[in-house]
Amino acid sequence: MNTSQILKLDPRLANDCFVLGQLKTSQLLLLNNSLVPWFILVPDTVATEIYELPHDQQLELLEEINIISNHMKQNFAVDKLNIAAIGNIVNQMHIHIVGRHVDDYCWPGVVWGADGKQAYQNKNVEEIKSRLTKKLPDVFTAS
Amino acid sequence: MNTSQILKLDPRLANDCFVLGQLKTSQLLLLNNSLVPWFILVPDTVATEIYELPHDQQLELLEEINIISNHMKQNFAVDKLNIAAIGNIVNQMHIHIVGRHVDDYCWPGVVWGADGKQAYQNKNVEEIKSRLTKKLPDVFTAS
Numbered sequence: 001m002n003t004s005q006i007l008k009l010d011p012r013l014a015n016d017c018f019v020l021g022q023l024k025t026s027q028l029l030l031l032n033n034s035l036v037p038w039f040i041l042v043p044d045t046v047a048t049e050i051y052e053l054p055h056d057q058q059l060e061l062l063e064e065i066n067i068i069s070n071h072m073k074q075n076f077a078v079d080k081l082n083i084a085a086i087g088n089i090v091n092q093m094h095i096h097i098v099g100r101h102v103d104d105y106c107w108p109g110v111v112w113g114a115d116g117k118q119a120y121q122n123k124n125v126e127e128i129k130s131r132l133t134k135k136l137p138d139v140f141t142a143s
Numbered sequence: 144m145n146t147s148q149i150l151k152l153d154p155r156l157a158n159d160c161f162v163l164g165q166l167k168t169s170q171l172l173l174l175n176n177s178l179v180p181w182f183i184l185v186p187d188t189v190a191t192e193i194y195e196l197p198h199d200q201q202l203e204l205l206e207e208i209n210i211i212s213n214h215m216k217q218n219f220a221v222d223k224l225n226i227a228a229i230g231n232i233v234n235q236m237h238i239h240i241v242g243r244h245v246d247d248y249c250w251p252g253v254v255w256g257a258d259g260k261q262a263y264q265n266k267n268v269e270e271i272k273s274r275l276t277k278k279l280p281d282v283f284t285a286s
Contacts, residue, residue: 049224051212062205069194081192084227088243088251100231108231112253 010092037099153235180242
């Protein structure tokens, strides 16, 4: 049994995000705010801080951050990545990978706490998921 | 010659922070805001995104994030770490490692963009630096 299947997603993340699929150690989510491309990695752990993860899982997580960072830069019109592990409100460990553009709704401020949200159309979420499947066939499994 | 000696610190970081010393691949800074313990790692690179770093340097940076995270949790009264690579304003790569407390000035919001600042007294900066030297003798060299 894949341990990732027993990781229950925090209700707030489940409510605010689409579950796109699974990487090796993390679920890949998309925050339902189409104003910026905003992926979230949820590693399979009950730890709340990255330094508490076993070394091997840290390396897997780093690799997944690299993969999604590179995918973001290659496939979305973004000028800068904002990568963060915060977790002040949602206790379950999750890493934000946000693609920022100098003309986006809250540039150069951070997205966390900024006013502004626009829900996705379902077809756009499916496009994002399809592109991940196409570009990352060896590491990403769509939900 | 240690390549770290040729890395010029961005003027804004130099103005806003104390340079505490040097780790293997990063300078270690302390943001001059005593309301929260707020370290900043500045890796020796001209790249602006973590995924662009050579793999070996990524591993060194990850190790330094671990070291400073652990030091923060062991030596400061913090409930949660906030770790982020943002860089929307300051182009030079820098990683924030912020110790958060449920009673701090902007909890549970993020520190970036939050109102609130209190400069350190010099003796407190020296105490923080001395503790790093004492606790991390093998990896930290004070400025």
